Amino acid sequence: MKALLWDGKPLPEGFYLDDVEKPVPKKDCVLVKTKLCGICGSDMGIITGKMALADFMAKPLTFGHEVVGIIDEIGNGVEGFKVGDRVVVDGAAGCVELGLEPCDMCRLGRYSLCYNQAMLGGGLGYNQVNGGGFAEYFLAHKSKVYKIPNIVSDEDAVLTEPLAVGIHSCFVGNPASKKVAIIGAGAIGLQILQASKVMGALEIFVSTEFEYQAKLAEELGADNVYCLERGETPATEITMATGKGVDLTYDAVGSAQTLQDAINITKPRGEIVFVGLMREAKIDFLMFSVKELKIYGVNGYPLEPQVARTPFDIA
Ligand SMILES: [Zn+2]
Ligand SMILES: [Zn+2]
Structure with a gap:
């Protein structure tokens, strides 16, 4: 599949389009085909070098955590979703995505404050495990996938994350x-x-x-x-x-x-x-x-x- 990769150099360098292996949904995960992906202010801060978050990311990586997509494949252990469902994905990762026992923060549902998050680099669009929305496909854990109601357009749904x-x-x-x-x-x-x-x-x-x-x-x-x-x-x-x-x-x-x-x-x-x-x-x-x-x-x-x-x- 095609993916937009970033090697860590600030704009105008750093980005290149490449052929990478299409991810295979592991247990409890779905493969999502990207329809729309938003550009977050934090993405802009990182790629222009204004925000030193890039220090905490493994590179090269594919950005994109404001996503709308279609479920393309379903891994073992996933129920309630089918191929073709139009979804948004909560990109914040916690222990559950790492297959770990929940830490104190995750146990309280505070997964965006997970103690083990550093291992994953913050979730969708920030790490090499799940990928990100600026690629044809990415992976999402079943607990972070939400079906989009028919009355909501793709263009509105892509704002779910900033909302x-x-x-x-x-x-x-x-x-x-x-x-x-x-x-x-x-x-x-x-x-x-x-x-x-x-x-x-x-x-x-x-x-x-x-x-x-x-x-x-x-x-x-x-x-x-x-x-x-x-x-x-x-x-x-x-x-x-x-x-x-x-x-x-x-x-x-x-x-x-x-x-x-x-x-x-x-x-x-x-x-x-x-x-x-x-x-x-x-x-x-x-x-x-x-x-x-x-x-x-x-x-x-x-x-x-x-x-x-x-x-x-x-x-
Ligand atoms: Zn954002
Ligand atoms: Zn945790």
Whole structure:
């Protein structure tokens, strides 16, 4: 089969199309034929060298963890699926994919925080075992495969994974009855916006870089949108509009500047959910201490004990 491989060199080098062996579904796995695959912001961060996650990946590898496909072959021990089913795949890997006894995290359903994940390199699109969506076929464990309802198009279904990230971010931040700011209106920020509305946010402020993102945020129901490209200064304007700041801020960008903005626009005893990814940054933490803020990390979409479902399942 054809696969797009990446050898670790930052763009514009590093990628090449190659013939590789078509995977054979092992026990408890299905082989999926790719229909659509999304390009994640984290993929872009890795291949441009901005995000040093590549240090933790075995190469060459095939990217792609936002996938829609058709089941092509079924391994032993798989029930409830048939060849031809249209599916999305939760790419986060845990002990179950490695055939190990579940670790403490996996036992609690927190498979995206699995202690043994390093052995697998994080799951679909990040390792050499399962492959990734930028190939004709890839492997998926039966516990991570979801049939797509007929009313959902391929183009909508391919956003299941980023929506799951948005939903988990909202379970972490709990936006119900709060004034909420979302910094960044890319794929993830816009999913956080929609999940925050469903979960009962009181008022939602969105800070965007580009005009097209601002328009989308308005269409998707943000109460107040501030856009750098329109010449606005989102952090200042959100602070002025709210007086003392918002109760909860999502940083859906992940940079020194956006985390600094999050600290500045969140009111005393407020909370920040840091959804973006970054390594080193220079931040002034004085107001973080002065205001007694809290900050939470987000990694994938582990089980939400409040509803006993995974965000991927909800998405
Ligand atoms: Zn992603
Ligand atoms: Zn585990």
